[in-house]
Amino acid sequence: MKGFFATGAAEGFVSTADFRDLDEASFREVPIQDPRDCVLCISYTSGTTGLPKGVICSHYGIVANMATQGPCYPWEESDVLLVAAPITHASGFTFVTFGVLLGAAVVMASHGANFQRVSELVNKYTVTALSVLPTHLTSLVADMTETGNRLVGVRRIGLSGSAFPDPARKPVKAAFSDLKTIVNVYAMSECMGILCSPSIHGTQGSDVGFPVPWAQIKRHGHEMWLLLVTRPGLAELEFLQDLRHL
Numbered sequence: 001m002k003g004f005f006a007t008g009a010a011e012g013f014v015s016t017a018d019f020r021d022l023d024e025a026s027f028r029e030v031p032i033q034d035p036r037d038c039v040l041c042i043s044y045t046s047g048t049t050g051l052p053k054g055v056i057c058s059h060y061g062i063v064a065n066m067a068t069q070g071p072c073y074p075w076e077e078s079d080v081l082l083v084a085a086p087i088t089h090a091s092g093f094t095f096v097t098f099g100v101l102l103g104a105a106v107v108m109a110s111h112g113a114n115f116q117r118v119s120e121l122v123n124k125y126t127v128t129a130l131s132v133l134p135t136h137l138t139s140l141v142a143d144m145t146e147t148g149n150r151l152v153g154v155r156r157i158g159l160s161g162s163a164f165p166d167p168a169r170k171p172v173k174a175a176f177s178d179l180k181t182i183v184n185v186y187a188m189s190e191c192m193g194i195l196c197s198p199s200i201h202g203t204q205g206s207d208v209g210f211p212v213p214w215a216q217i218k219r220h221g222h223e224m225w226l227l228l229v230t231r232p233g234l235a236e237l238e239f240l241q242d243l244r245h246l
Helices: 016-021 059-072 090-101 115-125 134-147 166-175
Strands: 039-044 054-058 080-083 105-108 129-131 156-160 181-188 193-197 215-220 223-228 237-242
Touching (some): 039 090, 059 193, 090 105, 090 181, 090 193, 105 115, 115 134, 134 166
Parallel strands (some): 080 105, 129 156, 156 181
Antiparallel strands (some): 181 193, 215 223, 223 237
16 A cells, blocks of 8 residues: 545545646556456445445446446536535446546535535536435425525436435426436446436436346346346346335
8 A cells, every 4th residue: 555545634645635736747647557457446335235345346347337337327428517425435436537537527516515515516617417315415405495596507417326206306396497307327336336227318317217238137036136247347136126015
């Protein structure tokens, strides 16, 4: 281990906040001898199925994910995307990284940033798309409803992490005057990205759409599973739902 980085000042760490003052001409790319075996990041799961665990992703795995998942994200390259998720979580890491690499402008906000801060960023950078957790969105909508203030210009909202039923969608549609689509995707930290996604054109968040490329949904008796097909370095099988309880 050669060093430690943090997003702010901390003893024993190098602050990445100082990177913005560096001369870009001084950047030197670090050669990766074996992208398939070289660790790019370790992301931690939420612990839904037990204790949180570290998920290792290689350079090769990240590039493979970006190639297959690019069309499945809730924004386009013309968007200015605000991401309010921790970079230590798979959603924050991939949305920030892939957003930039796929051509969008990305604005990073602190996890759970309050409405005032989000509003400042939306106005300052002319944000057109939000990527937030459903609970965070609910909090923002409550503040918008109470104050009467709006996040003008936001046309797309990307969600993941939980269901988004109709009673939750209605207040969102009422609060965002320029909203065109609500995209609720199904993702897994173990896969470092999206596994199911609807089209960004016209969807209103009522379902998670279709499996992404190289993924299939299969039914085994009363159970439904999501099967990953030849996606390198990822989990192979994930239980979705017992159909007897539908």
